[in-house]
Amino acid sequence: MAKDLTESSHDRQNILNNRYVLQQAEQHLDLGGAHFQNETVFTKQQLMALYEISDATIERYLNSHSDELKSNGYQILRGAKLKEFKASSHGTLTNEGTKTSVLGVFSFRAVLNLGMLLTESEPARLLRSRLLDIVLDVMAERAGGHTKFINQRDENYLLAAFQEENYRRNFTDALDNHVEGNHWKYARFTNLIYQSIFHENAAEYKKVLKLTAKANIRETLYSEVLNLIASFESGIAHELEKASQAQGRKLTQKEAERLLRSFEQHPLFKPLILDARTKMASRDLCFRDALHKKLEAYIRSVPEADFDRFLGEKSRSLEEQLSDPETLAVLKRLKDR
Structure with missing residues (x-):
């Protein structure tokens, strides 16, 4: 049956809980991001470019789906963690503001989560389609197609x-x-x-x-x-x-x-x-x-x-x-x- 990931929280979470799908997605989607504390993370500016959306759009989804996005890896960096993140970015994220005292970052899982929510983004729609294909491929490969x-x-x-x-x-x-x-x-x-x-x-x-x-x-x-x-x-x-x-x-x-x-x-x-x-x-x-x-x-x-x-x-x-x-x-x- 057709799945509308923008509507079904169960379908979204089933993809995000499947580490075999996440591994394939991270390998094949090549979304970019920055390496921080042994994982790939994305700033709001990077997601604005990736999904061709505004800052206000991201904030709207952070408010309407706060618990879901946080449970899938969205976090606010402060203090020592923020300092470490700025140091690890080697000046490549200057448009985030060097004097900011807090910074929200998305894990790869949270980036996919946001992409499955966005209704006003064509890149997000294409990502959802690709994700569903990856799910089918992984299921066929790991379960032997049965x-x-x-x-x-x-x-x-x-x-x-x-x-x-x-x-x-x-x-x-x-x-x-x-x-x-x-x-x-x-x-x-x-x-x-x-x-x-x-x-x-x-x-x-x-x-x-x-x-x-x-x-x-x-x-x-x-x-x-x-x-x-x-x-x-x-x-x-x-x-x-x-x-x-x-x-x-x-x-x-x-x-x-x-x-x-x-x-x-x-x-x-x-x-x-x-x-x-x-x-x-x-x-x-x-x-x-x-x-x-x-x-x-x-x-x-x-x-x-x-x-x-x-x-x-x-x-x-x-x-x-x-x-x-x-x-x-x-x-x-x-x-x-």
């Missing part, structure tokens, strides 16, 4: 998937032994769990991620979501067995549904469900360009650690993980329990 299964690059995915499969067997056994009905009840109660956690049934989820009808949803879920589903399955299996034994018979599907709805209201699950919804909605929009409309209120910018988790050196394809003897040994120990 963002649909980017969840599997997480080192925690394989263990979560393996454990969830074990709990799922307990859950389906409980449905067999303690709930009336035919084989359709498995899909029905699975959908009820999905709806409890992320407000979508299987068909809706597949549509959002553009999966085929026969695709296995769980192969696309993040480890935190798989762990929460496993908790639901384990807990519900226990409650079904207990209720069935108390009644001395199998439960009707209506009784089982009421039990599940009561189970999902337990205070224990509230923070876990909030976390799962936030991670699913935010990561899928960022990494897969997939919008879960029923979870739109939970969208946040993706933290820097997640980019390392799914795109960094420790992230590996599922094939690479399965070829690792240590990983296989862990799975074998779990299987033999």
Whole structure:
């Protein structure tokens, strides 16, 4: 979907939190700047020339987006830091005023931040277009072009998937032994769990991620979501067995549904469900360009650690993980329990 970086703070921050994009951008955009304290910084005068805007325009954005720009590296230099900056510029920034007692400078990250905000600058519009291209290039390169299964690059995915499969067997056994009905009840109660956690049934989820009808949803879920589903399955299996034994018979599907709805209201699950919804909605929009409309209120910018988790050196394809003897040994120990 088309991204309007001037409007969406989440989309802006997702770019700025992705250090792999920042590395490529700094290398290829060649914006200039001055070297100070091991990073590239820019003065207001330099940004006026770069974006072809006035001093007043920069000040307006500094006022309207102060917290965002400061969190991304805009700072005011005073005292010893300002003196050091003036000395390091070797007289090349004389138009900033040699007698000034304070000076605002932008980190490279803050320069990009401002460029994603400016609506009245053609150079900024071109920069936004280039940035979005760099994002696509980085994602394709680091994720192998398969963002649909980017969840599997997480080192925690394989263990979560393996454990969830074990709990799922307990859950389906409980449905067999303690709930009336035919084989359709498995899909029905699975959908009820999905709806409890992320407000979508299987068909809706597949549509959002553009999966085929026969695709296995769980192969696309993040480890935190798989762990929460496993908790639901384990807990519900226990409650079904207990209720069935108390009644001395199998439960009707209506009784089982009421039990599940009561189970999902337990205070224990509230923070876990909030976390799962936030991670699913935010990561899928960022990494897969997939919008879960029923979870739109939970969208946040993706933290820097997640980019390392799914795109960094420790992230590996599922094939690479399965070829690792240590990983296989862990799975074998779990299987033999």
